[in-house]
Amino acid sequence: MTNSDHDIRRGYIYGISCYFIWGGLPIYFKLIEDIGPTEVVAQRVAWSALLLLVVALVRRDLASLFSSMANPRVMAALSASALLIGVNWLVYVWATTHQHILAASLGYFLNPLISVGLGVLLLKERLRPMQMVAIGFALLGVVMLALSALDTLWISVVLALSFALYGLIRKVTPVEALPGLTIETLLLLPFAVPYLLWLMADGTMAFGHRPLSTILVPLLGLVTSVPLVLFAQAARRLPLATIGVLQYLAPSLQFLAGYLLYGETLDSTRLLSFVAIWIGLAIFTHDALSGLWQRRGAERRAQNAE
Secondary structure (H helix, E strand, O other): OOHHHHHHHHHHHHHHHHHHHHHOHHHHHHHOOOOOHHHHHHHHHHHHHHHHHHHHHHHOOHHHHHHHHOOHHHHHHHHHHHHHHHHHHHHHHHHHHOOOHHHHHHHHHHHHHHHHHHHHHOOOOOOOHHHHHHHHHHHHHHHHHHHOOHHHHHHHHHHHHHHHHHHHHHHHOOOOHHHHHHHHHHHHHHHHHHHHHHHHHHOOOOOOOOHHHHHHOOOHHHHHHHHHHHHHHHHHHOOHHHHHHHOOHHHHHHHHHHHHHOOOOOOHHHHHHHHHHHHHHHHHHHHHHHHHHHHHHHHHHHHHHO
16 A cells, blocks of 8 residues: 555544544533533633643644744634634534534535535646536535525534635645644634633633533543544545545534434435435545555556566
């Protein structure tokens, strides 16, 4: 296996892993729904910053971190990505705690199409014929979903645009996954800490009032950081179009959680759209694996011929 194939395989492992984690987040946020969305995001930033700084100290990555922070281009890009991920977190937590998990999942169904479009238009990525067929199925399913949920479409659009642009920025920014995420979190910290201090002074902080939330909120740092690091690693190894289509794993799991666990409505239109999207994902995955096997077969034949 060539280094390129090895990187691609690792990229798929990283991508699939992070999307499975994100797919289970509605369950996590439902368990702490006694805490308001803004406080959850602020707590998420604070605990993530603490965790990432400890990791940087243990790995002795502070020099790399400071080097990246001294680069104006990197800081400008990460400031934009930090803003995008902050907006994404806030809208997502609000949606999952206000019985709009299906609308949130639609946002992440839309996001891959935007990612594919950005990859083709801005990064000049090329799609094979079967990949275009797969995206056609996914587009059909997303359009059906959008038409069946016009009243909450704003949630879906904000989530889709914010994360697609976040993925694009992280792909083209010359910074490793962990330092990049650490800097993003530190950039959000000046907004999160004053808000948490104000809640404490005002006596309205919900954290600490219920045992389960008190346990789960500090773990937000881990739940937040691990999938984002995996995502950044995958984004550096895979085409943006591939990242986009793999992302259907997360909203599919969120979609099922909203319907099976929390009783959100699943009519025939939504069910058909779900089937169309998964057909597209299956076609795209088969095409990607076939391409990898063909390259490896060609390399073996070339080695044997020598």
